[in-house]
Amino acid sequence: MQAVLSSDYSFAQFRFLERLLLVHGRWSYLRMCKFLRYFFYKNFTFTFVHFWYAFFCGFSAQTVYDEWFITLYNLVYTALPVLGMSLFDQDVNDTWSFQHPNLYVPGQLNQYFSKTAFFKCALHSVYSSVVLFFIPYAAMYDTVRDDGRDIADYQSFALLAQTCLVITVCIQLCLDMSYWTAVNQFFVWGSLAMYFVVTFSMYSNGTHINFPASFPFIGTARNSLNQPNVWLTILLTSILCVLPVVAYRFLLIQLRPTINDKVGTLTNHTGFCS
């Protein structure tokens, strides 16, 4: 009784140990590592963009993004999707985990989150931040709207940069997730929809009239998101951020497939998607 009270897991029969280790333990390791890698990625990317902007704002620590976006980014826009991934993700289902116990080896070798993995994640973030800053910078340099008025102002640039960021990290999450349940779908698309809903309502007339100093971005969403220029920039930025990742992962699967990849291919071929 005392052993049970002071332990992390307790179970009644020895045969439960196999399931605990090979299925739940392995999934837990996988989910933790994916969560950590993705979390570092999205926050490093978010922060490194400010590093590049420093060169263009006189090193005055001016933020690229709207202050409300900075507050809500980790709280609302990217919280639930990553939570969904860390709760539900599975790379292979439990039956196959039992049949191939050597799937457990990557956990023993600390392969999914090591110093190398962290360094690769940081490098990926640096690349993403370069794309997420310089493509909007070049697209907005000395540009105007299609009716001749301003679009290269600070507020429109902030909106463009933050929309590119949210969409890019969303697509990156979609690439990282390997088990798409209905709950995950709801979290991901819901968060993206929430971003647009919250942005449009914060930038609306009503919020500005009632709190002018807190919501100065009035009209920005309406005036810049109706420009084809802006949407084309967002499309280019997201695709450019994500393509190298897809190419790299595909190459790894072709040239150095891991046990997970092979089992995953088998799973797909024999139609075991539950």
Added chain:
Amino acid sequence: MAPSYNAKEEDGHQPGATGHGGAGTMTNKKPDNTAFKQQRLPAWQPILTAGTVLPAFFVIGLIFIPIGFILIVYGLTLLIDYTGVDMSSPCYNCSQSYSWNNTQSCTCSVHFSLDQPFESNVFMYYGLSNFYQNHRRYVKSRDDSQLNGDKTSLQYHICTLNRCSKECEPYRSSDKPIAPCGAIANSLFNDTLELYYIDPNGSRTAIPLVKKGIAWWTDKHVKFRNPSGNNNLTVVFQGTSKPVNWRKPVFELDPLDSDNNGFINEDFIVWMRTAALPTFRKLYCIIQKKPNNMTPTLPRGEYILEVTYNYPVRSFDGRKRMILSTISWMGGKNPFLGIAYITVGSVCFCLGLVLLSIHYRYGKRNNSAEISS
């Protein structure tokens, strides 16, 4: 290999638990055998196979390249730098002899010629370089409630009680509260630009410049409002002083047009929309197209730009420009997006070909079902 595990065989009841109340009330701590709690939710499990990745690369390449070609739309742009850096430049004397207390404005004339006629609406911008409107202290230095017509920030006793925006310091009040306060308003661009066309026979005609419709609709009608109370803005702004570096107070920005005077003056609104980058352009006026559509808005020929040089930029090594531009559906002339799309599309397509060859050479080998490693 373990037999496939059946959750119903699980022994869930705890030996020492509960017997309180006898049979029938023993609590069962077994988790529910639902798909959600047993992690068996139906799911889609995509993996990166050649069948999905390679077509995706080719499709993206084939879509981006034509988009890039469509985006390379060239409008016409003309840029004239009138800072007056060189001794030979017409505005050199004005740039040298600048002082804040000048009551006499300095004017200079810049000649230029258009090789191609400009059709349809032509937009005239003033551009500044090396001017950091995106510096953090500068961006903060405004009072949006005051600009929205809030009267409390115009009253002296309220300002001294620290109820009006502290962000405007040191441009918050001199002896009276400053309207509009802040560094952004204080540095309002105040050069005047006029354009004249020189006929082949030598006579000058002034080109009509429309100074309305240059600011965003939401800025002009929602964000910026004059304080209410009186149609006469001189009365409304009584008890305030003009910003330190302005020559006229805010209610004299356009005394002839009450819809363009005070805080809702469009030049002022355009300036208050701070730029994101140190090189920027702001809309100054619109040259409307001729009603008969037969003559171009700006025909080929010689022109004169008359500048009333009020705005000093030499002290921080800045540059001032006048830009004439026609607009397409993509905005002004910026070929970057077109070139970027073409580049990314071609790289994507080539990468697809490379990956295809790698897949054929190495991928098939590893697809055999041996997982024992």
